[in-house]
Amino acid sequence: MQDRPLLEVRDLHKHFPVGKKGLFGTPAQWLHAVDGVSFNVMRGETLGLVGESGCGKSTCARTLVGLYPPTSGEVHYDGVEVSHMTRKERAPYRRKIQMIFQDPYASLDPRQTVASILAEPLKIHKLAKPRERKLRAMQLLDAVGLNPRHIHRYPHEFSGGQRQRIGVARALAMEPDLIICDEPVSALDVSIQAQVVNLLEELQERFGLSYLFIAHDLAVVRHICDRVAVMYLGKIVEIATRDELFENPQHPYTRALMSAVPHPDPKIERTRERIVLEGDVPSPLDPPSGCRFHPRCVERSKVPGDRCSMEEPMLDERSACHLG
Ligand code: SF4
Numbered sequence: 001m002q003d004r005p006l007l008e009v010r011d012l013h014k015h016f017p018v019g020k021k022g023l024f025g026t027p028a029q030w031l032h033a034v035d036g037v038s039f040n041v042m043r044g045e046t047l048g049l050v051g052e053s054g055c056g057k058s059t060c061a062r063t064l065v066g067l068y069p070p071t072s073g074e075v076h077y078d079g080v081e082v083s084h085m086t087r088k089e090r091a092p093y094r095r096k097i098q099m100i101f102q103d104p105y106a107s108l109d110p111r112q113t114v115a116s117i118l119a120e121p122l123k124i125h126k127l128a129k130p131r132e133r134k135l136r137a138m139q140l141l142d143a144v145g146l147n148p149r150h151i152h153r154y155p156h157e158f159s160g161g162q163r164q165r166i167g168v169a170r171a172l173a174m175e176p177d178l179i180i181c182d183e184p185v186s187a188l189d190v191s192i193q194a195q196v197v198n199l200l201e202e203l204q205e206r207f208g209l210s211y212l213f214i215a216h217d218l219a220v221v222r223h224i225c226d227r228v229a230v231m232y233l234g235k236i237v238e239i240a241t242r243d244e245l246f247e248n249p250q251h252p253y254t255r256a257l258m259s260a261v262p263h264p265d266p267k268i269e270r271t272r273e274r275i276v277l278e279g280d281v282p283s284p285l286d287p288p289s290g291c292r293f294h295p296r297c298v299e300r301s302k303v304p305g306d307r308c309s310m311e312e313p314m315l316d317e318r319s320a321c322h323l324g
Helices: 057-064 087-094 114-124 130-143 160-173 190-207 218-224 242-247 252-259 266-270
Strands: 007-021 026-041 046-050 072-077 097-100 178-182 210-214 227-232 235-241
Touching: 007 057, 026 046, 026 057, 026 210, 026 235, 046 057, 046 218, 057 097, 057 178, 057 210, 097 160, 114 130, 114 160, 130 160, 160 190, 190 210, 190 218, 210 218, 218 242, 227 242, 227 252, 235 242, 235 252, 242 252
Parallel strands: 046 210, 046 227, 097 178, 178 210
Antiparallel strands: 007 026, 007 072, 227 235
């Protein structure tokens, strides 16, 4: 791994307007989906991004690949600020950051054969001459463990796991450095999930890829990630190496999440105590004051006074909590 991050995200915000008011139709409210997120992904590294549904993980991913313009903040790719570039300026960088989606069927055009699904990015980005595209597409299918002779089949002729492999092949066609995997195995049968995770690991080794791996299944995250960032209501509340995070979580929210994960050691597993979080994640339309986790935090009473509800804790090297 090099010293300079491949991807550097600085104080990224993504807010969406909700409703309209007044003569000029100004937004009635703003949905704070991503609210000041900073992290790095190094070359060859897998960074996990975890948190409950609706915490902003997928919006963050979509903002990073340029599907949404950021409200503010910066995204640096290999030292170059890319988030405020025009579409044309950004084109060479867009190819280098690819995305794999949760539902492979929805992300593949059912009217196109696999040959044309894989040839299209090669054509658009001029990565292969016309006569080379079919061979390249067959090589990509082989790389993801599918039979290259099935290149003229349509997506519906493949199983769910095979379709996700086609999604991976399409991302690889662009010769990326970083792949953002947005819940890539959660729609698959448990027996197939391990195969796709193993494939991602093999491809990382072979092509030197970096991954931003978004998932809610912490067992999968523990298996594949080098470091893990925990998101709650649009913010990162803890970031640490996988072992630090799973063995010694610091933030009360992380502790609650980790308490639900079975431990591989049967002795430790017997003594595992589950921390059950009360209530739902508050609305990102009106996030709580101070620490956003305070209405649900079971450790809040350890902090003197009203500090938790009044003052927002900043993310230090490890976690964002007044308990330190
Ligand atoms: Fe809990 Fe207070 Fe820490 Fe927030 S700052 S996680 S409310 S103890």
